[in-house]
Every structure is written in structure tokens, then in C-alpha cells.
Amino acid sequence: MLNLILFGPPGSGKGTQAARLVERYGLLHISTGDLFRYEIGNNTPLGLEAKSYMDKGQLVPDSVTIGMLKNKVLANTEVNGFIFDGFPRTIAQSEALDALMTELDQSITALIALDVSEEEIVDRLLERGKTSGRTDDNDEAVIRKRIGVYKGETTPVYDYYAQFDKSIRVDGIGSIDEIFTALCLEIDRHL
Ligand code: ADP
Numbered sequence: 043m044l045n046l047i048l049f050g051p052p053g054s055g056k057g058t059q060a061a062r063l064v065e066r067y068g069l070l071h072i073s074t075g076d077l078f079r080y081e082i083g084n085n086t087p088l089g090l091e092a093k094s095y096m097d098k099g100q101l102v103p104d105s106v107t108i109g110m111l112k113n114k115v116l117a118n119t120e121v122n123g124f125i126f127d128g129f130p131r132t133i134a135q136s137e138a139l140d141a142l143m144t145e146l147d148q149s150i151t152a153l154i155a156l157d158v159s160e161e162e163i164v165d166r167l168l169e170r171g172k173t174s175g176r177t178d179d180n181d182e183a184v185i186r187k188r189i190g191v192y193k194g195e196t197t198p199v200y201d202y203y204a205q206f207d208k209s210i211r212v213d214g215i216g217s218i219d220e221i222f223t224a225l226c227l228e229i230d231r232h233l
Pocket residue numbers: 051052053074075076078095096097099100101102103107127128129130131135178188
């Protein structure tokens with residue numbers, strides 16, 4: 043199995059690239075942000091809880107996020123592999139993911155980080171906010187908060203996988219096709 047973590051700050055293009063990688067490699071795409079938005083759309087208790095954090099640009103608590111992710115993975119074990127997008131975002135989530143992979147006799151193949159500067163990200167998110175309907179993309183203060191959380195809590199996840207020689211960086215600036223090609227080159231090297 044090929045189990046990838048697509049990593050990078052908000053607005054780095056993870057969702058766009060994940061959709062293409064799914065087609066090429068036949069993986070199941072699991073985006074925790076999408077899972078939360080689905081719950082919010084259905085007005086579930088989980089959705090209501092998640093929304094209170096997401097609207098402020100904060101992380102949803104690990105216990106909630108990890109539980110939801112586990113359910114999704116365990117309901118889909120008959121796949122060629124997973125592409126995790128927006129997860130793990132903390133060290134605790136990384137450890138929980140590794141434990142889950144071990145439980146399934148699997149492991150994370152690689153973490154691929156999309157490298158994009160902070161100014162580019164703010165521009166992209168404000169632009170996305172005009173059409174996405176995502177309230178967290180409409181407010182520059184919320185965007186800055188998410189970037190701050192990314193720097194403080196999420197960048198250590200890169201180092202966590204680097205200690206196992208699993209972290210790779212790919213330039214996240216360029217056309218969607220160029221970035222996709224660069225990602226595929228790295229992935230094929232690890233197959
Ligand atoms: P982006 O990467 O643009 O911030 P996401 O859709 O990945 O968008 O996430 C949107 C929001 O959902 C985050 O700001 C956070 O509040 C919540 N969220 C998503 N994934 C996680 C996670 N792994 N842990 C905690 N909160 C999460």
C-alpha cells in the first residue's frame with residue numbers, strides 16, 4: 043500500500059493536488075477539513091463542535107479529530123492506500139496515525155510538503171474566500187491565525203516524519219500541472 047501525507051500550510055494546494063493524485067494512484071483521499079465540513083452541513087453534534095473552532099481559525103481538539111479520522115480509515119481498509127490531507131496537524135495526531143497504521147500492518151510511506159510562502163498563501167486564501175463559501179477564508183485575521191497555528195503546532199509534524207527519513211519538500215509555486223509532475227516524481231521514487 044501507498045500511504046501518503048500531503049502536507050503544507052492552508053492554501054498550499056493540498057486539496058487540488060490530492061484530487062489528481064487519487065486519479066493517478068487509486069488512493070482514498072481523506073481530508074479532515076472536508077470531513078468536518080460534511081458534518082457541519084448535516085448539523086451533527088460533531089459538526090457543531092468543530093465549527094466553533096474552525097470559525098476562529100483554531101484546531102479542533104485532537105480527541106475529536108483523531109476519533110473521526112480513525113472511523114474513516116477503519117471503514118475503508120480495502121483500498122490501495124490513503125492520501126491524508128490536513129491530517130496529522132499535531133504531534134499527537136502523528137503518533138495516533140502511526141499507531142493506527144501499525145494496527146493495520148501498514149505504515150506511512152512518505153510525507154510530502156508543499157512549499158509556499160506566507161504572503162502567497164494569504165493572497166490565495168483571500169481569493170478562494172470570494173467563491174468558496176468558506177467563512178474561514180473571508181477574514182484576514184482568521185487566515186493569519188490559521189497560519190500562526192500551522193507554524194506553531196503543525197510544522198513539528200514535518201520534523202517528526204523527517205526523523206524516520208520520510209519527509210520530502212516539493213516547490214508549491216508554479217502551475218497545477220508543474221506541481222503535480224514534481225509530486226509524481228517524488229512518489230514514484232518511493233514506490
Ligand atoms: P486549510 O488547510 O485551508 O486550513 P482545511 O479544510 O484543511 O483547510 O481545515 C479547515 C479547518 O478545519 C482548520 O482550520 C481546523 O479548524 C479544522 N481542521 C482540519 N483538519 C484538522 C486537524 N487535523 N486537526 C484539527 N483541526 C483540523
